[in-house]
Amino acid sequence: MSALLQQPGYEEERLQTVSKKLPCREVQAGMLLSLMGQPHQYSYPSIFIYGHQSSGKSHVLNVLLKELELPHATVSFVECVSVALLFEQVLLSFFGCDAASLLPRSPSLSDFVRIYRQQSSQSPAKQTRYIVMEKAELLRDSDANLLPALLRLQELVEDNVTVILLSEIVWDRFRPNTGCFEPLLLHFPDYSKGELQHILAQDRNPSYSDEFYSAYINILLGVFYSVCRDLRELRHLAALNFSKFCEPLAEGKVKETDTHKLWRNIEPHLKKAMQTVYLREVSSLQWEQMQQMEEKENGAVRGLSAHTHVELPYYSKFLLIAAYLASFNPARTDKRFFVKHHGKIKKTNFLKKNEKTSNHLLGPKPFPLDRLLAIFYSVVDSRVAPTASIFSQISSLVTLQLLTQVSHGDQIDAPKYKCAVSMDFICAISRTVNFEIIKYLYDFL
Amino acid sequence: MSTSSVSKGCFVFKPSAKKKKTLSLEDHFIHGCEGADESKTRFNQCQDLWDQIKTDTELLQDELNTKILDSLLDFTRKCSSTRQHNDWASHMRASEIPTAALVLGVNVPDHDMTFQSLSELLRQSVTPHVASVQAKECGALKHLIKRVLERLLGTDVTVDDDEEEETEQTSAPLHKSVHCSLSTLCDWYTMNTKKSYSLTPGKKRSSPVKDDLQQPPIVIIFKDLEAFNARVLQDFILICSRYIERLPLMFIFGIATSPSTIQHMLPHSVSSLLCIELFQSLSCTQHLATVIDKLILTTHFPFKLNGKVMQVLISIFLYHDFSVRNFIKGVQLALLEHFHSQPLSVLCCRKKEALLNVMQLGHQDLERIRQLPSFKRYVEKQEPQEQEHLLTDDTHLKEVCRRLIKDLRKYHKHYYPTLRCLHTLTSSLPRYPLGKQIRELHLICLEKNVWENEEYQSAMKLLKMMAKDELISLLKKCAEILQHSKSKNMKSALLLLEAMLAKFKQLDTVVAEPPPPAEESITSPVKNLQKKMDLFQLQKALLEMNESRRSKKLSPFEVLRNEALQFIDSLVQSHLSPPESQTLYEVCYYSSSATVRRHLNAAPRTSIQAALNSPFYYLQNDRLKSEDGSVSNAAPDICIVYKLHLECGRLINLFDWLEAFATVVSAAEGNDPDSDSFGKVDDVKHARFIRAVSELEFLGFIKSTKQKTDHVARITWGGC
Numbered sequence A: 001m002s003a004l005l006q007q008p009g010y011e012e013e014r015l016q017t018v019s020k021k022l023p024c025r026e027v028q029a030g031m032l033l034s035l036m037g038q039p040h041q042y043s044y045p046s047i048f049i050y051g052h053q054s055s056g057k058s059h060v061l062n063v064l065l066k067e068l069e070l071p072h073a074t075v076s077f078v079e080c081v082s083v084a085l086l087f088e089q090v091l092l093s094f095f096g097c098d099a100a101s102l103l104p105r106s107p108s109l110s111d112f113v114r115i116y117r118q119q120s121s122q123s124p125a126k127q128t129r130y131i132v133m134e135k136a137e138l139l140r141d142s143d144a145n146l147l148p149a150l151l152r153l154q155e156l157v158e159d160n161v162t163v164i165l166l167s168e169i170v171w172d173r174f175r176p177n178t179g180c181f182e183p184l185l186l187h188f189p190d191y192s193k194g195e196l197q198h199i200l201a202q203d204r205n206p207s208y209s210d211e212f213y214s215a216y217i218n219i220l221l222g223v224f225y226s227v228c229r230d231l232r233e234l235r236h237l238a239a240l241n242f243s244k245f246c247e248p249l250a251e252g253k254v255k256e257t258d259t260h261k262l263w264r265n266i267e268p269h270l271k272k273a274m275q276t277v278y279l280r281e282v283s284s285l286q287w288e289q290m291q292q293m294e295e296k297e298n299g300a301v302r303g304l305s306a307h308t309h310v311e312l313p314y315y316s317k318f319l320l321i322a323a324y325l326a327s328f329n330p331a332r333t334d335k336r337f338f339v340k341h342h343g344k345i346k347k348t349n350f351l352k353k354n355e356k357t358s359n360h361l362l363g364p365k366p367f368p369l370d371r372l373l374a375i376f377y378s379v380v381d382s383r384v385a386p387t388a389s390i391f392s393q394i395s396s397l398v399t400l401q402l403l404t405q406v407s408h409g410d411q412i413d414a415p416k417y418k419c420a421v422s423m424d425f426i427c428a429i430s431r432t433v434n435f436e437i438i439k440y441l442y443d444f445l
Numbered sequence B: 001m002s003t004s005s006v007s008k009g010c011f012v013f014k015p016s017a018k019k020k021k022t023l024s025l026e027d028h029f030i031h032g033c034e035g036a037d038e039s040k041t042r043f044n045q046c047q048d049l050w051d052q053i054k055t056d057t058e059l060l061q062d063e064l065n066t067k068i069l070d071s072l073l074d075f076t077r078k079c080s081s082t083r084q085h086n087d088w089a090s091h092m093r094a095s096e097i098p099t100a101a102l103v104l105g106v107n108v109p110d111h112d113m114t115f116q117s118l119s120e121l122l123r124q125s126v127t128p129h130v131a132s133v134q135a136k137e138c139g140a141l142k143h144l145i146k147r148v149l150e151r152l153l154g155t156d157v158t159v160d161d162d163e164e165e166e167t168e169q170t171s172a173p174l175h176k177s178v179h180c181s182l183s184t185l186c187d188w189y190t191m192n193t194k195k196s197y198s199l200t201p202g203k204k205r206s207s208p209v210k211d212d213l214q215q216p217p218i219v220i221i222f223k224d225l226e227a228f229n230a231r232v233l234q235d236f237i238l239i240c241s242r243y244i245e246r247l248p249l250m251f252i253f254g255i256a257t258s259p260s261t262i263q264h265m266l267p268h269s270v271s272s273l274l275c276i277e278l279f280q281s282l283s284c285t286q287h288l289a290t291v292i293d294k295l296i297l298t299t300h301f302p303f304k305l306n307g308k309v310m311q312v313l314i315s316i317f318l319y320h321d322f323s324v325r326n327f328i329k330g331v332q333l334a335l336l337e338h339f340h341s342q343p344l345s346v347l348c349c350r351k352k353e354a355l356l357n358v359m360q361l362g363h364q365d366l367e368r369i370r371q372l373p374s375f376k377r378y379v380e381k382q383e384p385q386e387q388e389h390l391l392t393d394d395t396h397l398k399e400v401c402r403r404l405i406k407d408l409r410k411y412h413k414h415y416y417p418t419l420r421c422l423h424t425l426t427s428s429l430p431r432y433p434l435g436k437q438i439r440e441l442h443l444i445c446l447e448k449n450v451w452e453n454e455e456y457q458s459a460m461k462l463l464k465m466m467a468k469d470e471l472i473s474l475l476k477k478c479a480e481i482l483q484h485s486k487s488k489n490m491k492s493a494l495l496l497l498e499a500m501l502a503k504f505k506q507l508d509t510v511v512a513e514p515p516p517p518a519e520e521s522i523t524s525p526v527k528n529l530q531k532k533m534d535l536f537q538l539q540k541a542l543l544e545m546n547e548s549r550r551s552k553k554l555s556p557f558e559v560l561r562n563e564a565l566q567f568i569d570s571l572v573q574s575h576l577s578p579p580e581s582q583t584l585y586e587v588c589y590y591s592s593s594a595t596v597r598r599h600l601n602a603a604p605r606t607s608i609q610a611a612l613n614s615p616f617y618y619l620q621n622d623r624l625k626s627e628d629g630s631v632s633n634a635a636p637d638i639c640i641v642y643k644l645h646l647e648c649g650r651l652i653n654l655f656d657w658l659e660a661f662a663t664v665v666s667a668a669e670g671n672d673p674d675s676d677s678f679g680k681v682d683d684v685k686h687a688r689f690i691r692a693v694s695e696l697e698f699l700g701f702i703k704s705t706k707q708k709t710d711h712v713a714r715i716t717w718g719g720c
Helices: A012-021 A026-036 A057-067 A083-095 A097-101 A109-122 A136-141 A146-151 A153-157 A193-202 A210-224 A231-250 A259-275 A284-292 A296-300 A314-328 A331-338 A369-379 A388-399 A423-432 B025-030 B036-082 B088-092 B108-125 B141-153 B163-171 B182-199 B230-243 B260-265 B284-295 B307-321 B324-341 B343-347 B351-359 B363-371 B373-381 B384-392 B394-426 B438-447 B454-463 B468-484 B488-509 B519-529 B535-552 B556-575 B593-600 B604-613 B637-646 B654-668 B683-698
Strands: A046-050 A072-076 A129-134 A161-167 A184-187 A403-405 A416-419 B097-103 B130-133 B218-222 B249-255 B274-280 B651-653 B702-704 B711-714
Touching: A012 A026, A012 A057, A026 A057, A026 A184, A046 A057, A057 A072, A057 A129, A057 A161, A072 A083, A083 A097, A083 A109, A109 A146, A109 A153, A129 A136, A136 A146, A136 A161, A146 A153, A146 A161, A153 A161, A193 A210, A193 A231, A210 A231, A210 A259, A231 A259, A231 A284, A284 B274, A314 A369, A314 A388, A314 A416, A314 A423, A314 B307, A331 A369, A369 A388, A369 A416, A388 A403, A388 B307, B025 B036, B025 B324, B036 B097, B036 B108, B036 B249, B036 B274, B036 B284, B036 B324, B036 B343, B097 B230, B108 B130, B108 B218, B108 B249, B108 B324, B130 B141, B141 B182, B141 B230, B182 B230, B230 B249, B230 B260, B249 B260, B284 B324, B284 B438, B307 B324, B307 B438, B307 B593, B324 B593, B343 B351, B343 B363, B351 B394, B363 B373, B363 B394, B373 B384, B384 B394, B394 B438, B394 B454, B394 B468, B394 B488, B394 B556, B454 B556, B468 B488, B468 B556, B488 B556, B604 B637, B637 B654, B637 B683, B651 B654, B654 B683, B683 B702
Parallel strands: A046 A161, A046 A184, A072 A129, A129 A161, B097 B249, B097 B274, B130 B218, B218 B249
Antiparallel strands: A403 A416, B651 B711, B702 B711
């Protein structure tokens, strides 16, 4: 790989440190540099960079702009709860606080452009100014005129400014209906396994040798590469498990070079890490504590998903059961299940082929409140008065997200709900109240 | 205040100064109170008792929460301290936001108290920066950030496109309002920590924790995680994670269902930014058990609930809300009602005061005592001469009352230890004949004589089959319970029990006896036991075995066991009689379960139906009274319309309905049934009908239907 970036107008040394800081991203960095041109030259108005999570987009830009000391404003769009924040941050980093305070309350785009022009006429750009927008995909949810305006901001403010949009999705999903200025597209591909290995091996522990650490990284990637390519996450995992890897070394059992034995020692451990700490079943702190504990006690810490049991009041359980039945049984079968003397219902008529077995695959269906209550009164074994607390239990089940309200909240006339719990969950619930739910489910008839 | 003017117009009445005086709690209490003379004392007693109950329950709550809160505090401290390490591993690790997932159970009303004490504790011992947010105030991301900033900074925060900001404008120069972003928070934090550090580092705080507190964490509590909008939460976490290097943030998630909610709400890309640790709080049933133990099953409070009220409160808890707070509210309601409605509740206080109050009772109150059913029963048991005395001589009655009050207290002193003893003995029996929880046993005992209960008999039978070690350990526990009691009776019972335990011990030393000769006869049923049989048969066989063994010859252990159980039985029979059997129990026991139920578990639909079916009940107009449950034709229009609609099927023809209505109303007007105009629909009747029907629709009894144009559909059916 041609290790050195070259671009006239920048100091040679600086470019060298930049390329050192950007391992495996030299191509992209070089491309960007040539797009940016020399500092005083006008650059292309807008550049759109896309690539998966942690493929080095922000990192490359930050390093470039910081190391080359170019005037820039970096804004993450997720933070901009209102556009005012975006404008303010841009003005702040280009022209200082005074300019930012000129913005009126709830500024519009034209306010921003006006103030920008006013300020840039006072202090015109000697170098290209860069506005970097992270999480640009959120731009689509904001005002319709914002994205097109940002794309040709250079024209609007008549200043040497370039907008760089960073996103995880492709440009095609951005393009507004009305058309807009097309930015230059630049793709950051994922790091390959070799590249990951190269990057991760760079931050080795100072007390161990290079080879030892890169052997460790090799083992780690062997386990995790298939599930995770996020650099940040891999680095985190490497840090968490390294002490365990060094354990036999500290005890003096093996030498640094005995990779096979080290692998034998660490591999089950890493597999376990994949099921627990990687999924955030246990916290990193707990994971470290577990490592220090003896093997026997390890079972003590249970993950998040191990606690699925939910205690509910008696009637809430039945309400939930009724909701489940209403969601997964066709309404026309209610008579068969809940009316004592339902008369004859022809079996062929009753069991329609296409309806059979498909209800659980199709997911829960919405049902009106009346139906829920009708089923509730027939499944609960004692007579229940329709008190206020029964109704409030329904709404508290909704806030607990065990039910979801389908109709709009405004519609108080005939609200509709869906049951949002799984089959296992409802079976566990009905077991506690001695209710055989399987007998009442159309799919299992 | 009236206007003598005949002209139309608006008249302004200024409220007079007198009316402005707001009624105090006491006035509310005394108003409409029975036996107004001592209502003041009763109010004070009630207030005192409630204060005591409140402080006790709060203490209890704190005690119960200490464990989980302590571990949470530890967690926060640990998190804030690990942040400052500077070795290789912590440098390499992705900085996650420490997050405590606090599983609190579905009893949402109780959570407030927990969070309150949690944030107080955090403020005291870990960090001054604590903000707690609720889902309902954070519909959008900016509102969430705004709330967090407001609570941390203590100032107004502007969200630019907010409408309600206009009012803030005036105070803007004073409180410089700040921008709604986390960078503001960041600046504020660095300024704040620097200031406090340079001024007086740890002057206010105790020195050992000073080191941690150079960078006190910022704790954000999400009270109800489930109710949050997942999108908002994700974005917020994303933003926070951008600042985690500069801002030691920390989250606490209050979870009502199960911790897997976190995984449902947050995708891996977001949850990988968190370092989640789980904390499980005490289950609410355990909580209730302790509250009942400390609040109800004690002689500490003179006020008691009778069986039915207890039943109502417990079933509201178990069936409806799982909320301990609501349970205590229910107790409070019962307390208020008792002191409000029962004039004799003056005597419901501590022994000394009660005895004093007896002496101060007026003639009217004494008459009330004579009217009490329990007192009447007592009088009937006395000699005729004594009866005479009791009914006529006030001073004598007072003396007797003092004695009776003392007796009632003694009864309570015996009741609770005995109840606990019986519970320890029976709570571990198979299939729990007398209940697993002590509250169930308490309910049985409140209702009737427990020893006449079938379950009690079967429990006793099971106890008679108990092995030696088990029995001895249970009896030891009973002895421990009795030790706490100070009354004479209980002490003598304790002595007896200890003597029995000693005898059991002696058995151990003399165990070298020759094996019992009954061996052979026992073996045959034992052989029977090897066959397959269900639980019932097994029990029967065992009983038979027992019987046969007893008929043969009892071993010394068996003799002793029977003796011990007889002793327990006698204890139960003498002390566990229901409170209704005690004279003057009405003074202490609140018994109106219907009132409690009506207040705590309201049935809006039933009351609407009651109003429509029998308007007399609410309007108190004699003309509306009718015997056979039918509505008189003078009833309000809506009642008539309602009554008529009950006779229809699913679809109601509006015209027929109108005709019927007109007929009924004409009859009410006293028109001659034979005249032409009878039952004719005129404009007024038509309008009245339309109004009544739309009212009925508003109440949700009918709705318009598209099936037939001039019809409406009925929605409700049956009795409810």
